[in-house]
Structure formats: C-alpha cells, structure tokens
Amino acid sequence: MDLEKRLREFKQTADQAILREMDDTAELEERILGKARGGQKTAERKFGHRSLYKVGAAAVAAASLLLFSGPLFGPSNPAPGGHVTTGPGPVDPVPADPPSLPAGTAPTPPAPGTSPGIGQPPGTDQLSGPSDEEIQNKVQEIKEALRIGLTQEEVKKRIQAPYNVVDDNGDLENGADEFWNISFFKQEGYVPEEPEYVVDETGLKARKVGLNLFIGWKEKKLYMYSIQYVQGEKNDIYFYMMRPNGTVGMEILNERPSPSVLDLGDSLKNAYFGFVETKKDGVLYGLKPADILKLYLHAEEEGDLLTQYAFYADGGDDSAKPSLEAFLEDVKNDPAGAENTQKRLADLRAHVIGFETKEQKPESPSGQKSKYLAEAIVYMQFSDGREALPFRLVKNQEGVWKVSWMPIQ
Amino acid sequence: MRKLEQANIRLEKTKEAVFESLVRGYVKKILRLVYLIVKDRNLAEDITQEVFLKAYKNLSSFREESSMQTWVYKIAVNESKKYLRSWSFRHLFFRAEVDVEVVGDTESAVLQSDSRIRFARLVMSLPPTHRQIIVLHYYEELSIEEMADILDISAGAIHTRLHRARQKLREQLEKEGLEWI
Missing domain, CATH: 1.10.10.10 (Winged helix-like DNA-binding domain superfamily/Winged helix DNA-binding domain)
Structure with a gap:
C-alpha cells in the first residue's frame, strides 16, 4: 500500500475516529473569553501599584505601618548579620521564559497586584488582614519568580521585599550555608515566638503573619526554599517546598493526611527503606505490581529521584529511558513539571480507591523475544468515577516487577 | 483627554471583537491540532486556553506579516512543545x-x-x-x-x-x- 495515500487518508480517519468527540467547544470558548477579560483587569491593577511606588515610596512606606511591619520587621532581636533591603514592593515575575502554569490555572486571577508586600499601604478591606486570595496570589508570584540556582542579586530584584538573614545554629543540616526569611502580610509589631528557621505555626494560625518565605542558599545561589502560608476558615497552614533537586512537596501542617490506598503498610515501608538503602532489586522480590506502583509513587512524593529512577526497568523495550544524569537534569530544569507532578500525585492520593491488575505476555516487536518475563497493567480506580488509569510494569529476568519507563499509558 | 479616553475605549472594543472572532473561528481547530500532538483531552483544553490567552495578550503586536491562522498555529505548536518538554509529562504521561x-x-x-x-x-x-x-x-x-x-x-x-x-x-x-x- 502506498504510504503517501495512507497519509492523505489520515485526516478523514482522524476526524471520524480520534477527534470524534471534539465538535462541541462552546464551553471552552466561553471559558477562554472569560479568562481573557479577567486577565486584562489583573494587568491593569499590577501596573497601578507599580506606579504608586515610583511616585511616593516614602509616603507609602509610612502609611503601611498602620497595619504591616515596615522595613525593620521580624524579631525584635534580629540575628547577627541581619540585613534588610529597601524598596518594598510586589514580586516580579521571571522576566524571561516564565514557567507554564499548571493545568487549569492559566491566567492569574484578579487582584494579585493588590496583595500587599511589606510596606504596602493598607486598603479599606485590608484592615481585617489579607484575604486567602491575596495570599494565594502572592504564593503564585513567588513560585513564578524563584528558580534553583538564582543568585542573591537576582532574587532581590525579583522579590522586592525586606529580608532577614537567619542563623540556624547549624540545626537545619540540609546542605544550605545561608538562610533568609521574608514575611508578607505581617501585623505591625508582631514578633514570632519561635526562631525564624522554625515554621511560625502560632503566628500563621492567628493570621498575625500571612506568609513566610524561607530561602536556603549555597554559595550565594538559591538552593531550596519553602513557603508557609495560611488559608481557609480553619486557618490551615500550608507548607510548600522546592527541594534542591527541583522536586516540590506540599502538605497541610495542622492536618493529618487522609488515609489513602497508596499508603505504605509496615512491610512495604521496610521494603521501601531497604530499596532506598541498597537500590538492589532483590529487596523487591515477591512484591506484587500494585505494591511496586505504591513504592514508586512514594519515592516520587518524597522527591527521592535516585530511588524513583532505580524503580525503572532497565533498557530493553524501554530504550527511551535516559541516563540518570539526564533524568536528574531534566527535573532540575522543569519547575512547571515538578509542580504538575505534585498536583497529580495529590490527586491520585485523594481519589484512587483501588487497583485491578492484569498480567499479560510482554509486548514485543514481531519475531523478537522480549527481555521481560511478563508485563502487568495496574488499573488505578477512582472514587469520582473517572476512567481507570493504567500503569505499566514489567517483570525482569530476576522475577522482580519494575516500573516501565513512562508507565502511565 | 476625554477624546483620548474615548479613542482608547473604541480601540479596546475593537480588540475585544477581534479576539472574540478569533476564539470563535479557531478554538476547534487549535484544540484538534493540540490534541493530536499531546494526546490528552484535558491537557489539550488547557493548552488551547493558554494559546488564546497568549494571543489575546499579544493581539496588538500581530502585524499581519503572516495569516492569523499561521500566527495562532505558531503559538499552539510552541505551547504544546512546552508540555512535551515538561518533565512530568514525559516521565509519566507520554505513553497515553x-x-x-x-x-x-x-x-x-x-x-x-x-x-x-x-x-x-x-x-x-x-x-x-x-x-x-x-x-x-x-x-x-x-x-x-x-x-x-x-x-x-x-x-x-x-x-x-x-x-x-x-x-x-x-x-x-x-x-x-x-x-x-
């Protein structure tokens, strides 16, 4: 059969088959039009605030003392070497190549420009403190502005707010050699009880401070950071962390995580830590495909990339698998991907309610023997009725189930 | 000053109208194109939304050096590429x-x-x-x-x-x- 002819028929087949349910786009059109209009308002407000700072920074800073701490915020007895920047203002987004926003969050919702940084003037509605939306917008702005590897000068330019240099007394032991703390939406005169390198749960819970940004530096370059902020009627404390390897984590500190079928029982925990320690497949011998899936997702949640990589099957049908170095580099350079991964994992944790495993003979190109003994698809079933999500594993020559490269099919 | 404001409003209205016709005319095409590249309906919708928001933002810089279709397709291909490059997409969801x-x-x-x-x-x-x-x-x-x-x-x-x-x-x-x- 003529390949060219087949290709010319592709359009018709695609329309009839692949794209058959894509005719009704009315809802999407309305969504886009609505978002575009909202986005325009946002941009105008941002611009308005920036102008205000330019023309009257001093007046603005004085007025802000009514509610928010001025330049000398933070503990009354700042750590030695403590330093405060000038020029309070909003967080500047990354000027070049901003990250793709995760699915469904596209334009920033209205009002990020109204979220006050330190020294910003309180508006009428700010007398009762910042709204959840304002805090959330500030979180988003910070995430967009910060990247692993930025210099201190670059960060100061992007986050124009006063910072405190924090002395951790060597307690943190996380590889960073310098720490900064930046508070947003902080009440005037508020001094946290805890040292600045400890999450200020009391202050956040009481909304005496809305958001703390804690940055770890290594050799004057951004090494890791966390954002702690308050949200909701119950004043939940959210803890978001960008790890040095580029993965992100998120948890609500005052809430025990809901039980999930992805939780590891004691025996799986033992297997997990054994594998973390040794990376030897033998530790996983006898585990079922669904067990390996749980362990793999756990490594991903933990941001343990070396362990995650070790769960992948070697070569063979998975020849697209990159080297470990390329894998690590990929993650480090893709904050948007890390963000998406964290969201998807949280979704799986919240909604997967069971597994169904189907084993089959390994797929192989015709006439060739697969290097795997078997192949399994674990279907993750969801509480909200969506279609089961297949996850592929293969059994290697040692009889151990390993994760197929790009496992979700 | 008042005249200038009125002119701005008229210009804004024109922009809104152009954008609306762009959305009405091209969303289906772009959604299909993106879907064929990324193979996931939800993702394709998100990317399509991004494409048009980008187009809206840059509408005033569109100089008609190329056709409107080429311009929007260009944005769509670039936005799709971003997702294809995305680490989580490649590592987890590429085999869809x-x-x-x-x-x-x-x-x-x-x-x-x-x-x-x-x-x-x-x-x-x-x-x-x-x-x-x-x-x-x-x-x-x-x-x-x-x-x-x-x-x-x-x-x-x-x-x-x-x-x-x-x-x-x-x-x-x-x-x-x-x-x-």
Missing part, C-alpha cells in the same frame, strides 16, 4: 494511548475493520516530533512554507523532517507486520 475507534453505526462497521484505523493508531504512536510534522502536513494540510513559518525552520529542514517521519512510519509498519495494510 489514543482511543481510535469510530462511532456511528454505518461507518463503524466499515471502518473498524478497516486498516485505516490501524494506520491512524500507528501515526498517533509516533514520537512527538514525527507526529507533529505529519499532523501539520497531512491533517492540517499546511504547505511546506507555512510549516516552515510555524516551526520557525527552513523549508529544507521541513522536507528532511517529513522524510524522517515517513521513514519512521515505514519502519513501524514493518515492525508491526502491517506493511501491506
């Missing part, structure tokens, strides 16, 4: 299989047994760079010059990429034993 079955009583009987379905499935299983070039040329029916404009590469490079994509398809056909379908 597309459901290539035909709905419809009369045609399904004919087409489901038709080798065209198997061929379409094969096209959709191509690596993204190959699939993208096939989709632009054979699905969107764009000329070599238009593709060169959209992908920002020379016409010669388009020819090379098309050749490679066809070659890959041939290999896949042989591998699957479908060379005579």
